[in-house]
Amino acid sequence: MxxxxxxxxxxxxxxxxxxxxxxxxxxxxxxxxxxxxxxxxxxxxxxxxxxxxxxxxxxxxxxxxxxxxxxxxxxxxxxxxxxxxxxxxxxxxxxxxxxxxxxxxxxxxxxxxxxxxxxxxxxxxxxxxxxxxxxxxxxxxxLIDSNFDSVVFASDFSENAIQPYLKAVKLFDQIGAKMSFVNVNLPSDRFKSSLEIEKTVVNFFTKAERSLDRMKDVHYVSDYTVEDGILNLANKIGADMIAIPTHGKKGLARFFEGSIGEDVANHATLPVMTFKI
The missing domain is CATH 3.40.50.620 (HUPs)
Incomplete structure (x- = not known):
């Protein structure tokens, strides 16, 4: 940097x-x-x-x-x-x-x-x-401390999220931050089985890095909204920051339906870093 x-x-x-x-x-x-x-x-x-x-x-x-x-x-x-x-x-x-x-x-x-x-x-x-x-x-x-030792990267692990993920990895490696990942499963028509989610995550890391080493850092969370799942996970593990992919001019973080990133950026007390898709 x-x-x-x-x-x-x-x-x-x-x-x-x-x-x-x-x-x-x-x-x-x-x-x-x-x-x-x-x-x-x-x-x-x-x-x-x-x-x-x-x-x-x-x-x-x-x-x-x-x-x-x-x-x-x-x-x-x-x-x-x-x-x-x-x-x-x-x-x-x-x-x-x-x-x-x-x-x-x-x-x-x-x-x-x-x-x-x-x-x-x-x-x-x-x-x-x-x-x-x-x-x-x-x-x-x-902020009392801006070392950002622990970062939660929120993703749906789609192929669109690969480029912002790689940008995030590069930046957080530079500042020495440990990345954790969160995927939120909802009780709705978007519900996925554990097997379906794992296949998506395996495909994501295989295409992004040709390695599954980071799968151990993925948290699978069930919650009523994606926003709640991200914020609750960040609080649970004591994260210093939340990172979110964005679609730029289309609005904040629309990698899910709706404006999840906007909701997170609005309501999170933690700093939020965005990475353009």
């Missing part, structure tokens, strides 16, 4: 992400790219009038000053930091910045779910996840 990019908006949750990214960068001697998306209208950016130019310059200088103050944290001392300010258009541009700079990981803060009405509050985070070609780590709390 050479470069980590962190989009910030000066909120509490973006600082949670920055602090987590700083710990990862320090642990792995990585460069930290801190990105602020400055929200300015196209009219203001393209206007030729003197007053508009003065307003644009004023807001740019204000953002740069606030950015500088936000980055004056003790926990950032000694790190290689590259501040980046971009004009806000769409949050898919975060992926463009990440790819242009050769980033290995995006770390973003999110509020998760509004308990009263259940909608996804961190909509910008969701947009980044949907467009990101590289892994995205979603953080909702100020």
């Amino acid at each position: 050479k470069k980590i990019i962190v989009p910030i908006d000066f909120s509490e949750h973006s600082e949670f992400a920055l602090r987590t990214a700083a710990k990862l960068a320090r642990n792995h001697n990585a460069e930290l790219l801190v990105l602020h998306m400055l929200e300015m209208s196209d009219i203001m950016l393209t206007a030729s009038g003197g007053l508009q130019n003065q307003k644009t310059l004023f807001f740019l200088q204000l953002a740069e000053q606030k950015f500088k103050e936000f980055l004056s944290k003790d926990y950032l001392n000694g790190l290689m930091i590259v501040p980046i300010i971009k004009h806000f258009k769409v949050f898919s541009e975060v992926n463009d910045v990440a790819i242009k700079n050769g980033a290995d990981l995006i770390v973003m803060g999110s509020q998760g779910t509004n308990a009263e009405n259940g909608f996804f509050v961190g909509s910008n985070t969701e947009r980044v996840v949907r467009h990101a070609d590289i892994p995205v780590l979603v953080v909702k709390n100020d």
Whole structure:
């Protein structure tokens, strides 16, 4: 892991992400790219009038000053930091910045779910996840430890999940995390027998690695929802993170019917890392 990019908006949750990214960068001697998306209208950016130019310059200088103050944290001392300010258009541009700079990981803060009405509050985070070609780590709390020694990778073990699985193995091997795997069996029309599940898992690892060594780390869980099965398994084994494949622009983690990944990312207290299919 050479470069980590962190989009910030000066909120509490973006600082949670920055602090987590700083710990990862320090642990792995990585460069930290801190990105602020400055929200300015196209009219203001393209206007030729003197007053508009003065307003644009004023807001740019204000953002740069606030950015500088936000980055004056003790926990950032000694790190290689590259501040980046971009004009806000769409949050898919975060992926463009990440790819242009050769980033290995995006770390973003999110509020998760509004308990009263259940909608996804961190909509910008969701947009980044949907467009990101590289892994995205979603953080909702100020993590005491970001070593991530134990990770649960949720999968249906279909062939579509092989590529994100290989990406996850490569990244987690780099940071020294132990991977466990979970497959959730439901009491519905998607119910599978133990033999059917095992055949699917054998086929998955055979095609992915030509080895069945990791089958010993697979947990077969029966639960009422896939989300509950993933979260309960993660809590049971004391995981530090949940990892989920995603279908990018089609939405979060639709390797099951419905938006399982979105539900997990919303409701999990643990950090959630997504890998694009």
